[in-house]
Amino acid sequence: MPPSEHELRLRERLSRLRSVPLLGGAKLSGELQRLQRQLDRLGEEPTGDDIWRSVELARHPDRPYTLDYVERLLEDWFELHGDRARADDAAMIAGIGKFDGRTVVLVGQQKGRDIHQRTERRFGMSNPEGYAKAMRVMELADRHGFPVISLVDTPGAYPGVNAEQHGQGAAIAQSQAVMARLTVPTVTCVIGEGGSGGAIAIALADRVLMQEHAIYSVISPEGCAMILWRDAGEAKKAAAAFKPDAAHCLELGVIDGIVPEPQGGAHVNYKEAARLLGDSIREALDELADVPGEELRRLRRAKFRSLGVFA
Amino acid sequence: MAKIDVSIETDDKPAPPPKHPNTCPSCHSHYRDDELERALWVCAQCGHHFAMRARARIASLVDDGSFSEEAADLHSEDPLGFFDLRPYTERLAEAEMSTGLADAMIIGQGAIERRGCELAVMDFAFMGGSMGSVVGEKFSRACDSAIERGVPLVTVTASGGARMQEGILSLMQLPKTIAAVEDLRDARQAMISVMAHPTTGGVLASFATLGDVLLAEPGALMSFAGPRVVQELTREKLPDDFGRAEQNLRFGQIDAIVPRPQIRATVARLLRLFDAPV
16 A cells, blocks of 8 residues: 555655754664654555544543543642732642652643533633642652643633733743753643643643643634634535644644543543553653753754744 | 625624724814824824724834834744634635735834834734734844844734634743743843734733833733623623723733833833943
């Protein structure tokens, strides 16, 4: 079978990466190996139907949420609360725990399981106070040299009157700025919905991963359909057009790797999904472990500053 | 030929007659082009700030003849082969034709009251000032240029947010521009951010709110989510000045509201203050 166009583009990215001087040395070979493996795993370019299936799986009501992974991946988890100024946002969780015997900081959006929880956690949509909490805990990690793991699962930042009055836009900007300054290893995984500014606020990391059926996008399929087609019912068409699936994000260089899910999706087997996620995070942290802090920061900024397609 | 009434075929109300772009939406005063231009597109009757094009904005800010544009030839590509009701490439070509710009931001070197600075100025007329790869790259280069020449950066934003047609890559322009601002900060160069109407979504949630000093024009909408989205979700009546510069000032989100005719002098003053002897 001749290689698909998708595969060819991935190969092109691989060859471009081989000539990137900024990665240099041992780290480069790790990067290359990972890409090569991704390439081997990928088959055809996802179709519109495949993409929509990921949209549905990413939002599946039984999909494991951040705390489900915390429970299975971290030992001695101690959740930290509040932004030290105004509130404790239940849509954003933060805390410290042991991952493979080392202390790490974990931040992430948390959705609710039942009506009560969903309301309290606002479906994983943070207020500025949630980002403030994430920022203070990431800064704590920086002071103590703890790696930061962030798990992204949000339809977006909360669009509320108070949220706007308390500086939602600035909070999202500042949270990214904090991440651009960290001198500790940082790994992000999009585990469900990676919705727009609400997601990127905690995703400016050294390694950005996505679960196989997660989505990562600048706007929800419904929002995009509403604006460009003037009909939210065209969401499937919109998703096929802006391609929020993991394979396309990898191809565009937006993420560094895809975390496999159990057959049928992460909700089918929490334990297996957590094991696979843990393996990927471990691999990423191991790669970053020996890189000096200043160098981590420099490479992280260089990576994000290289994103975009123009002529 | 007789006009055929087709209104029964649609539920839409007939569109209101288009307002003339030179008619003030707030007090309905009407101006000739040259009157508006002389007044920097501010209504002489009620102070409403009309939209201002990027080139006119730059001319209103810098010393005569001091501006030299950089990266003018950067063009958007179509990484996703994006097609909604029309192809993205067609929208781009049309925007380029109607605005005479290659994308929604102009960057370059200039001087304001004889102090050198780097400028990054957005133009809402180019696809709603949306931020895609080109805007991100230009802003990023403006930061580098400011660092290289040891001058502050002055930004003027007018944007509806990220450019949907570039999908996830447009979202990536948020961390990209923020990483550039962080490099600027490490080099200890100042950034003055002027927010014009509207500065919303991804531009508000990235470099625009990271200036050392945040200024806004009167009445400028500066919200992350649009008023309609918030209204639909919360079902509350929104405050009259929801998301406007005035509300942002009251809630401590910006440093000052500056009417357009005073922006040049204000920025010049700030540049003087930041230019402390080493």
